[in-house]
Amino acid sequence: MSEVHILVFPYPAQGHILALLDLTHHLALSGLTITIIITPQNLPILNPLLSTHPNTIKSLTLPFPSHPNIPPGAENIREVGNSGNYPFINALSKLQPQIIQWFTSHHNPPVALISDFFLGWTHQLATQLRIPRLAFYSSGAFFTTVATRCWHNPHLLHAPGIINFPEIPGTPSFKREHLPSVFLRYRESDPESELVRDSFISNASSWASIFNTFRALEGPSLDHIRAELGHPRVFSVGPLGSNRLDSDPNRGSEVLRWLDGVKEEGSVLYVCLGSQKLLKREQMEALALGLERSNTRFIWVVKKATTKQHVEEGYGLVPNGFSDRVLGRGLVVQGWVPQVAILGHNAVGGFLSHCGWNSVMEAMVAGVAILGWPMEADQFLNARLLVEDQGVAVRICEGADYVPNPDDLGRVVNEAMSVGSSQKRKAKVMREEATEAVSEGGDSCKNVDELVKTLVHLGAKEKQVVSKA
Numbered sequence: 403m404s405e406v407h408i409l410v411f412p413y414p415a416q417g418h419i420l421a422l423l424d425l426t427h428h429l430a431l432s433g434l435t436i437t438i439i440i441t442p443q444n445l446p447i448l449n450p451l452l453s454t455h456p457n458t459i460k461s462l463t464l465p466f467p468s469h470p471n472i473p474p475g476a477e478n479i480r481e482v483g484n485s486g487n488y489p490f491i492n493a494l495s496k497l498q499p500q501i502i503q504w505f506t507s508h509h510n511p512p513v514a515l516i517s518d519f520f521l522g523w524t525h526q527l528a529t530q531l532r533i534p535r536l537a538f539y540s541s542g543a544f545f546t547t548v549a550t551r552c553w554h555n556p557h558l559l560h561a562p563g564i565i566n567f568p569e570i571p572g573t574p575s576f577k578r579e580h581l582p583s584v585f586l587r588y589r590e591s592d593p594e595s596e597l598v599r600d601s602f603i604s605n606a607s608s609w610a611s612i613f614n615t616f617r618a619l620e621g622p623s624l625d626h627i628r629a630e631l632g633h634p635r636v637f638s639v640g641p642l643g644s645n646r647l648d649s650d651p652n653r654g655s656e657v658l659r660w661l662d663g664v665k666e667e668g669s670v671l672y673v674c675l676g677s678q679k680l681l682k683r684e685q686m687e688a689l690a691l692g693l694e695r696s697n698t699r700f701i702w703v704v705k706k707a708t709t710k711q712h713v714e715e716g717y718g719l720v721p722n723g724f725s726d727r728v729l730g731r732g733l734v735v736q737g738w739v740p741q742v743a744i745l746g747h748n749a750v751g752g753f754l755s756h757c758g759w760n761s762v763m764e765a766m767v768a769g770v771a772i773l774g775w776p777m778e779a780d781q782f783l784n785a786r787l788l789v790e791d792q793g794v795a796v797r798i799c800e801g802a803d804y805v806p807n808p809d810d811l812g813r814v815v816n817e818a819m820s821v822g823s824s825q826k827r828k829a830k831v832m833r834e835e836a837t838e839a840v841s842e843g844g845d846s847c848k849n850v851d852e853l854v855k856t857l858v859h860l861g862a863k864e865k866q867v868v869s870k871a
């Protein structure tokens with residue numbers, strides 16, 4: 403085993419786990435030894451990493467702690483939706499004694515902990531273990547500046563009208579309901595809520611912060627965070643994902659073959675609202691009609707209803723006859739597709755997205771225009787960054803329950819997808835920036851190197867302490 407051993411603790415939600423595993427892959431390629439904390443049902447997500455690095459990456463599989471508001475067997479947010487975050491954060495915090503026990507009996511214990519920002523309580527765990535904790539943010543830096551202010555000012559939950567953030571670069575303002583939804587769920591004096599709030603606040607006390615973002619997109623927010631933290635250990639390492647390991651490389655080949663048959667570059671709109679969002683019947687109908695009226699080629703990834711109630715209410719149901727009416731121009735696919743490969747295909751020029759942060763990063767790398775439909779979580783804040791600050795996106799509508807007008811939707815899609823639209827042009831510029839950032843000598847690439855050096859240095863320090871003892 404290599405001397406330098408790092409403990410990685412991802413948060414069990416698709417939008418959180420993939421980016422941290424991408425980073426873990428980088429760290430393993432740099433020669434670090436890694437243990438990943440996981441619960442049994444999520445273990446298969448690690449398979450590609452574990453089989454690529456059989457000697458350097460191991461899993462520490464711990465049983466998912468039971469919780470009265472989490473159905474037995476559910477170990478991933480995808481199974482419960484975003485409302486499950488409070489119970490999940492609370493339940494996972496119960497793993498501390500087992501982690502401490504594993505750590506203290508290990509012959510080469512980790513010298514640092516890298517954990518998701520939804521697991522802020524691990525700051526206290528790392529303090530007990532006497533190792534530094536690095537908070538990994540699977541969301542953006544701009545979002546983090548706003549969310550941090552919210553957690554420190556819970557009265558904002560009841561603030562009327564528009565809420566201004568004058569201390570944040572760009573002096574943004576938001577409607578209350580567009581603030582981070584994990585914050586909107588906070589209830590003062592409720593013990594579960596208080597643990598969640600303390601947990602988020604602890605992130606800033608952590609030894610370092612790692613962001614899946616890049617300077618050209620979020621320079622002012624990164625500088626602001628660095629200044630507020632009062633130390634330089636803020637690593638922007640994105641966009642991550644270019645080296646993503648796939649457990650099933652043939653998955654989605656039908657979609658890629660369909661794209662191969664499209665002649666015009668950048669003419670296809672890819673429609674996918676993240677790994678979790680299920681649209682209700684009226685939204686499915688409006689989106690279908692809008693796509694039909696847009697006169698644009700498209701691929702629409704539809705998430706299927708899994709509960710009996712959702713099935714009965716027509717959630718995720720593609721309107722009858724739709725696929726036939728758009729035959730040749732549009733492709734409807736159900737389930738999971740290889741998004742990174744699809745966005746990277748020459749034929750794709752636009753992405754109708756909920757503005758989840760991973761999707762944003764992947765769109766930047768691919769240089770495709772974003773047609774945003776923010777719904778919850780950090781998505782309204784991400785949309786503001788993309789539409790108002792950077793001009794790489796257009797907002798087609800907003801809100802988790804909103805039913806768009808099909809004519810308006812069709813028109814905006816048509817405009818944004820037209821050859822040389824301003825969003826398409828800006829997206830190409832951003833692609834250059836994103837590509838440069840992760841290339842040899844680029845800012846994010848240097849940050850990854852710096853991060854590895856820092857971790858190796860921690861290992862060397864630990865060795866000195868052990869040999870002196």
Ligand SMILES: O=c1ccn([C@@H]2O[C@H](COP(=O)(O)OP(=O)(O)O[C@H]3O[C@H](CO)[C@@H](O)[C@H](O)[C@H]3O)[C@@H](O)[C@H]2O)c(=O)[nH]1
Binds near residue numbers: 420678742779
């Ligand atoms: O069919 C699919 C659907 C999704 N993905 C991937 O799944 C990830 C989805 O992540 P994201 O776009 O961030 O959406 P969510 O899964 O909805 O992510 C949650 O977590 C993110 C990170 O904190 C937040 O930014 C989002 O708002 C929150 O909903 C991306 O890497 C996609 O490439 C696929 O590969 N195939």
